[in-house]
Amino acid sequence: MNFFLSIIFSFFAVVVVVLIPWIGVGALDLRVLFGIVIPYAAMATFFVGIVVRVIDWGRSPVPFRIPTTAGQEWSFPWIKRNRIDNPKGLGGVIMRMLFEVLTFRSLFRNTRLEYRRVNGVPKIDYEWEKWLWLAAILFHYSFLVIFLRHFRFFMEPVPAFVTLLQKLDGFMQMGAAPFNGFGLPGVYLTDMLLMAAVTWLLLRRILYSQMRYISLPADFFPLFLILSLGFTGMLMRYLLRVDVTKVKELAIGLFKFSPAVPEGIGVIFYIHLFILCVLIAYFPFSKLMHLAGVFLSPTRNLSNNSRFVRHVNPWNYPVPTHTYEEYEDEFRDLMIEAGLPVEKEPDATAGSEEKE
Amino acid sequence: MATTPKPEETAKIDHRPPLFEKGWMDKPAEIRPGIYCYGSKPKNLEYVGMPFPKEWNPENEDWHLPENWKEIIQEGFKDRLDRFRSLKLFMDICVRCGACADKCHFFIGSGDPKNMPVLRAELLRSVYRKNFTTGGKLLGKFAGGRELTEDVLKEWWYYLYQCTECRRCSLFCPYGIDTAEVTILGRELTNLLGLNTDWIAAPVANCYRTGNHLGIQPHAYKDMLEFFTDEIEDITGIRMEQDFNRKGAEILFITPSGDVFADPGTYTCMGYMMLFHYLKSLGLDITWSTYASEGGNFGYFTSHEMAKRLNAKMYAEAKRLGVKWLLGGECGHMWRVLNQYMDTFNGPPDFMEEPVSPITGTKFENAKTTKMVHIIEFTADLMKHGKLKLDPSRNDNLKVTFHDSCNPARGMGFFEEPRYVIKNVVNHFYEMPPETIREQTFCCGSGAGLNAGENMELRMRGGLPRANAVRYVHEKYGVNMLACICAIDRAVFPDLMNYWVPGVEVTGVHEMVANALVFEGEKKRTTNLRGEPLPGMEDEEDV
Numbered sequence: 001m002n003f004f005l006s007i008i009f010s011f012f013a014v015v016v017v018v019l020i021p022w023i024g025v026g027a028l029d030l031r032v033l034f035g036i037v038i039p040y041a042a043m044a045t046f047f048v049g050i051v052v053r054v055i056d057w058g059r060s061p062v063p064f065r066i067p068t069t070a071g072q073e074w075s076f077p078w079i080k081r082n083r084i085d086n087p088k089g090l091g092g093v094i095m096r097m098l099f100e101v102l103t104f105r106s107l108f109r110n111t112r113l114e115y116r117r118v119n120g121v122p123k124i125d126y127e128w129e130k131w132l133w134l135a136a137i138l139f140h141y142s143f144l145v146i147f148l149r150h151f152r153f154f155m156e157p158v159p160a161f162v163t164l165l166q167k168l169d170g171f172m173q174m175g176a177a178p179f180n181g182f183g184l185p186g187v188y189l190t191d192m193l194l195m196a197a198v199t200w201l202l203l204r205r206i207l208y209s210q211m212r213y214i215s216l217p218a219d220f221f222p223l224f225l226i227l228s229l230g231f232t233g234m235l236m237r238y239l240l241r242v243d244v245t246k247v248k249e250l251a252i253g254l255f256k257f258s259p260a261v262p263e264g265i266g267v268i269f270y271i272h273l274f275i276l277c278v279l280i281a282y283f284p285f286s287k288l289m290h291l292a293g294v295f296l297s298p299t300r301n302l303s304n305n306s307r308f309v310r311h312v313n314p315w316n317y318p319v320p321t322h323t324y325e326e327y328e329d330e331f332r333d334l335m336i337e338a339g340l341p342v343e344k345e346p347d348a349t350a351g352s353e354e355k356e
Numbered sequence: 357m358a359t360t361p362k363p364e365e366t367a368k369i370d371h372r373p374p375l376f377e378k379g380w381m382d383k384p385a386e387i388r389p390g391i392y393c394y395g396s397k398p399k400n401l402e403y404v405g406m407p408f409p410k411e412w413n414p415e416n417e418d419w420h421l422p423e424n425w426k427e428i429i430q431e432g433f434k435d436r437l438d439r440f441r442s443l444k445l446f447m448d449i450c451v452r453c454g455a456c457a458d459k460c461h462f463f464i465g466s467g468d469p470k471n472m473p474v475l476r477a478e479l480l481r482s483v484y485r486k487n488f489t490t491g492g493k494l495l496g497k498f499a500g501g502r503e504l505t506e507d508v509l510k511e512w513w514y515y516l517y518q519c520t521e522c523r524r525c526s527l528f529c530p531y532g533i534d535t536a537e538v539t540i541l542g543r544e545l546t547n548l549l550g551l552n553t554d555w556i557a558a559p560v561a562n563c564y565r566t567g568n569h570l571g572i573q574p575h576a577y578k579d580m581l582e583f584f585t586d587e588i589e590d591i592t593g594i595r596m597e598q599d600f601n602r603k604g605a606e607i608l609f610i611t612p613s614g615d616v617f618a619d620p621g622t623y624t625c626m627g628y629m630m631l632f633h634y635l636k637s638l639g640l641d642i643t644w645s646t647y648a649s650e651g652g653n654f655g656y657f658t659s660h661e662m663a664k665r666l667n668a669k670m671y672a673e674a675k676r677l678g679v680k681w682l683l684g685g686e687c688g689h690m691w692r693v694l695n696q697y698m699d700t701f702n703g704p705p706d707f708m709e710e711p712v713s714p715i716t717g718t719k720f721e722n723a724k725t726t727k728m729v730h731i732i733e734f735t736a737d738l739m740k741h742g743k744l745k746l747d748p749s750r751n752d753n754l755k756v757t758f759h760d761s762c763n764p765a766r767g768m769g770f771f772e773e774p775r776y777v778i779k780n781v782v783n784h785f786y787e788m789p790p791e792t793i794r795e796q797t798f799c800c801g802s803g804a805g806l807n808a809g810e811n812m813e814l815r816m817r818g819g820l821p822r823a824n825a826v827r828y829v830h831e832k833y834g835v836n837m838l839a840c841i842c843a844i845d846r847a848v849f850p851d852l853m854n855y856w857v858p859g860v861e862v863t864g865v866h867e868m869v870a871n872a873l874v875f876e877g878e879k880k881r882t883t884n885l886r887g888e889p890l891p892g893m894e895d896e897e898d899v
Contacts, residue, residue, distance in 0.1 A: 002379040009498060057448075060441040063660075065696055066767075068526045068534060070795040073769030075722055075733065078740060079776070085795070086769040100530070106455075107530040111791055113458035115371055120364040124464065124824040126791040132455060136530070209372035210457045213380065213469045214478070216500040219452050285491050290531050293449035298442050299532035304695075304769060308724035311700045315439055319661055320405070321668040322564045324676055327647050330565075331574050338575035340646060341601050 003205075003212040010220035014228055014275075021274035026267040034270045035250055035261040042277035049284025054292050063313040065306040068299040087303045100300055107133045131200070139197035142190040143226075145169060146233075149188070153244075153251045187238075195230050198223060218287060225279050232272040242266040358389035360812040363855055366820075369467040371458065380475065381482060381502050385511035387414050390813030392514060393553035393806065400557040401550055404564050404662070408550030414513070419506070425549055426504055430487060432548045436541050437488065443541050446533045447484045450474065456525035456535070461799050462518055465817030473525035473535040476515050480542050483508060513551050516542045518814060520803035521657070521689075522762035527795055539804070544659040552658060555808035559654040563666050567649040568613035574601075574646035580616045581644070584626045591887075593879030596633035598644055603677050605643035606714060609731075610670055611685025612652040612843035615864070621846040623885040624686060624864025628731065631866060634873055638743065639714045642683065648673035651690040652843060656697075657805035664701040667693060670728075671705045681711035682728040686864050688803065688842030691730065692767035699726045716741040730764075732841060735869060736773045739780045745874040750881065751782040752891040754837040754868070757829045758787070759822065759849075760797035761842035769795075774841050777865055781872040786833040792825035800840075802848035815848065816855050823856035830857050838862050 024030045071082025087093045099105040112129035115122065149166055152158045170186040202223045205215045236242055246262040247269055253259045283289065295301065328335065328342055335342050360366075377383075398409035410420045422428065437444045456473040458464065463471040470476065482502035485492030492501030502508065521536035546552065559569035566573055572580070581598050589595045599605065609632070615625040632642050648669045655662030674682055684694060699705070708727040711720040718737045720729045738744050758778055764770035771794050779785055792798050801818025829835040838849055838860050849862040871884045882896040883889055889896065 002377060005379070053448075057441055057445055060438055060444050062441050063439060064700055066442065066534065066537065068523055068532060068766050069769035070527055070766070071769055072771050073722070075773060076718075076737065076740070079772045082769070100532075104530055106528060106532065107453070109528055109796075110455050111459075113371065113464060115369060115464070117367055120367060122367040122369070122820060122824060124821055126789075132453060136453070204454075208454070209375070210469070210472065211454050212375070213373040213377075214452045214454060214457065214472060214474050216452065217498055218500050285489070287449060287451045290449040290451055293445050294531045296441065296445055297449075297532040298445075299526050299534045299537075306696050306699060307694075307726045307728075308722050310704055310725045313700050316700070319665045319668070321665050321672070324647050324672060327565075327567065334573060334575045335646075338578050340574055340578060341603070 003215055006215060006217045007206070007220050010217045010224055013217075013221055014224040017225065017275055017278050018228060018232075018271055021270040022267060024274075025270040031261045031270070034274055035265075036254065036259040038277050039254060039273060040259075042281040046280040046283055049281075050289070050292060053284050053289055054296070057293070057296055061314045062298050062302070063315060065302050065304075065311040066298055067302045067304045069304050073304055088305055089303050093301055093303050097295065097301055101294060104133055104137055106300075107136060132204070135197045135200045135204075138193045139201065142194035142197065145190045146188075146194060149190075153248050154255050156248070156252060191230065191234055191237075195227070195234070198226050198230065202227070222279070222282070222286065222288060225275060225282075229272065229275045229279060232268060232275060236266075236268050236272060240266060240268045242269045358810065358813065360390060360816060360855075363816075366465075366813070366816055369465065369817075371463070371467045373469045380470065380478075381497065384507040385470070385514045387510065387514050389415070389810070391518065391811055392814075393517060393555045393808045393811050396550065396552035396554045396557035400554065400561040401552070403561040404665070406550065406552070406557075406658075406662075407548060410550055412551075414510075419510070419551065421506070421509075421549055425509070428548050429504060429509070429545055432545050433484070433487070436544065437484075440537075440541060442534065442537045446477065446538055447481050447488075449531050450477065450481065450533055451531075452478075453530065455528045455530065456533075459525050459528050460535075461522070461524070461801055461821045462520075462814070462818045465801065465820035466814075470511070470515050471518060473519075476519055477533070477535055477538045479508070479512055479515055480538060509546075509549075509551075512542060513546050516546060517553055517806065518818075520762070520799045520801065520806055520818065522799035522803060523766040524762070524796070524799065527766060540656075540660070543657065547659055547662075553805065553808070556654050556657045556805035559805075560658055560662060560666065563650050563654065567645075567647045567669060569650055569652060569654055570613045570617050572613060572616065572649065577616065577646045577649055581625075581629065584616075584622065584629060587885075588626055588630060591883055591885065592630070592875055592881065594633070594875055594877065596629055598629055598632065599642070600644050600646055601677070602643040605677060606641040606680050607643070607683050608648065608674050608677055608679040608681075609642050609644055609683045609685070610648050610651045611731075612687040612690060613650050614652070614843035614847050615685060618847060620850065620862050620867070620886075621843055621864065623867040623870075624846065626885050627864065627866030627868075627870035628685060630870040630873060630875075631731075631735065634744070634875060635715055635738075641714065643677065643679070645673045645677070651685050651687045653690060653693050654805055656689060656693055660697075663693060663697065667698055668702050670698070671702050674705065674727075675707050678707075680709040681723075682708075683731055683734060684728050685731055686841040686843065686866060688761035688763040688844060690763075690843075691770070692763035694726060694728050695768045698728070713737055715743050730770070730773070732770070732773045732777055732865060735866070736776045739777065744780075744869075746781055746869075746872045747874050748781050748783050748872050750871050750884065750890050751868050752784070753888075754782055754863075755784045755786065755833055755835045756782045756837045756839050756863075756868070757785070757826065757835045758793070759800070759826075759838055759840045759845060760793050760795075761840055761845055762797060762799050762803060764841060765795055765797045770841075771795075774839075774865055777869065778839055781868045784833075786829050786835055788825040788829050792821065798822040798825065800842075800845050800848050800852065802852075803844055807844055807848050812851070816852065819848070819852040820856065823852055826853065826860055827857045830860055836860055839865055839868065841865055 069086045071085030074081045074088040111126040114125040151162045169188045205211045395412045401409035486501030491499040519539040523536045526534035562571035615621040655666035798821040802815045853860040882893040
């Protein structure tokens with residue numbers, strides 16, 4: 001499958017995802033199905049799926065201690081060691097993992113190959129390239145903020161941190177928002193950043209030939225899904241307003257396990273909700289599991305201490321080896337001739353005398 | 357043997373796969389001479405009891421696979437998923453962000469898109485998805501799944517033996533996915549069908565039998581070192597005899613057999629010998645072994661099990677000889693195995709003691725359980741305590757740069773010790789650019805069993821990024837010597853330098869140490885270990 005097919009396939013898959021609730025609620029009025037049944041099923045799939053997957057990973061042991069060491073090891077007291085990139089113990093590992101998970105430290109190292117030939121001679125440079133890191137970090141943190149902001153729909157009263165977040169997120173855009181003064185609500189910074197970051201993550205898969213080559217439908221599908229999730233969310237906020245009170249009624253009902261579907265929520269909401277359901281139900285079966293996987297990665301979450309703390313392999317088994325006795329048996333005469341010490345003299349049949 | 361193209365030809369590399377192309381899954385690998393290593397010979401597999409030994413030629417259609425080969429792979433894959441969390445995780449969590457794509461020296465040097473680390477792993481992942489995940493079983497290609505066919509198996513073999521397990525990609529991966537780990541386990545799978553390269557299988561068989569990769573028998577091993585003893589005597593006027601298989605010695609020294617076999621590794625070996633002799637009067641009690649006569653481990657390029665089988669000799673011999681601890685020579689993958697695997701494989705070596713330098717009294721606390729010390733650590737400690745009388749000006753003809761070997765770099769974090777030693781023995785030291793050294797170091801292009809002759813084109817391609825960085829310091833500072841702490845580096849860099857950067861020679865660190873080492877009662881030194889005049893001695897008669 002080449003990249004055109006991959007994109008087209010993923011794009012249509014997402015179109016179908018959008019059409020299903022549009023028809024399901026818009027034409028067939030299946031509000032209970034799309035407002036209650038599917039969200040519950042999706043959430044169950046999400047949580048159970050993640051737990052099952054993580055347990056499955058956990059069932060396979062870590063036989064060897066294989067951290068990727070990215071700095072000076074612990075050595076002599078007079079050699080400065082790198083505590084984070086080459087951790088010696090648990091503390092260092094925790095630091096390394098925090099940096100990895102919160103700041104995408106490894107991705108920050110990224111460079112870009114610049115290959116040229118000057119008079120037939122190759123010249124290779126490694127250029128600054130932080131755009132992938134930037135897009136990734138903006139995307140993930142925007143997603144987190146947007147997720148947290150949504151708590152105002154699930155909780156009554158709205159927690160203080162949500163209100164604060166909302167203010168901060170909206171405040172930064174004040175005056176700068178293009179729609180200000182048109183009677184539209186303030187634009188959230190994170191909405192814009194998320195859409196921009198995801199757009200870039202998609203564009204680079206299309207524009208860069210190497211990215212085109214490696215990308216699979218499983219790479220385009222979540223991007224289209226998240227783009228449409230963001231797009232429908234923003235539509236709802238800025239153009240096709242829905243009755244927020246009723247949405248909140250539905251959401252709180254869901255979380256209190258006494259679900260009821262109020263009348264009169266626009267179909268755009270159900271589309272938004274369904275996309276989210278597909279995303280989280282797809283999550284445990286997809287590459288999105290890197291969210292949990294990064295914590296288990298043995299090249300990052302192990303300390304480099306296997307020379308001074310024994311690491312045990314639970315399935316270590318005895319293996320055949322070529323013993324010294326077998327070796328000497330084959331080469332004894334040659335060894336004696338060369339003046340090398342041997343355990344057994346050539347004529348000795350029983351018992352051996354050590355020759356020092 | 358394939359002819360190797362000229363550098364100008366090799367340099368024509370396009371890193372951009374064409375826009376309109378079939379997807380990679382539908383393009384079988386074209387197995388090209390100059391890139392692959394010859395297939396494993398049956399006698400070498402038989403000697404160590406590996407399955408399905410046979411005569412085969414990778415360029416032929418028929419690889420003489422057993423009838424149930426798919427089941428064997430399926431079972432083997434499943435078994436490894438159950439035993440290695442790394443594999444399971446790395447099969448599941450890659451997002452194909454592409455950060456690793458242009459970090460691989462083989463991709464940089466070849467432009468072959470299947471040499472992008474992500475793609476190398478995808479070759480296995482696609483089969484994993486098809487055979488082990490629900491999505492892949494149901495949706496096939498739409499879920500990135502791919503049927504395991506003979507073409508796919510051949511593609512695995514071709515590309516798994518184009519990876520030097522250097523782990524540079526894993527450094528840049530946001531999830532730490534380590535293609536080396538995928539390669540190691542993928543190679544285990546090919547070995548279930550008797551598909552190795554002979555450049556790996558033969559050293560493995562040799563090492564099993566004679567104790568070293570080169571198949572040097574005990575008397576010959578001793579002979580070779582005695583030859584060096586004569587050479588050293590010619591240069592220094594001192595006879596520096598070594599001990600072999602001596603029981604009751606305090607320390608057993610193990611180094612890659614490449615060091616006793618071919619230039620310029622032999623000079624490094626002479627360096628060790630001279631250092632040991634120098635320290636004898638200070639209380640060093642050390643022996644070599646003809647049985648544990650290999651530091652390297654080509655078993656590690658075959659399977660974890662074979663790595664363990666070959667590694668077992670070190671502790672076994674230490675026990676037989678009753679030594680207190682082990683000292684290891686300058687070698688790359690040897691030290692990854694010693695650091696990350698040995699104790700787990702074959703430990704605990706309770707019969708030994710925690711290593712303490714008999715000269716300085718320094719406790720090597722970082723080698724507390726494995727009981728094995730790196731000779732660079734050992735020497736660095738001697739220098740720190742001022743135990744060596746050194747005359748670095750003897751190396752004044754050298755402008756040195758240091759190549760961090762992949763394994764001590766990313767599998768250990770061994771950066772400062774070798775630099776400290778080098779700076780003590782040379783006056784002119786220059787670093788290559790930061791993106792090409794330390795943890796970001798570039799592979800020599802010939803590691804992990806790829807240092808054969810028939811794949812020279814691949815080696816020159818894979819070594820290009822390293823050579824490019826050497827050229828930079830060669831042109832900027834006049835660097836003429838590439839120092840390294842790896843036997844494979846020493847064996848392969850001379851070819852690589854001749855190809856891309858003529859005028860740069862290759863040395864181990866202990867060769868430079870020995871040149872600088874001032875012995876009591878030595879004759880006037882006029883040449884270095886290579887028999888070349890020392891700086892200022894060009895007109896001496898002895899030269």
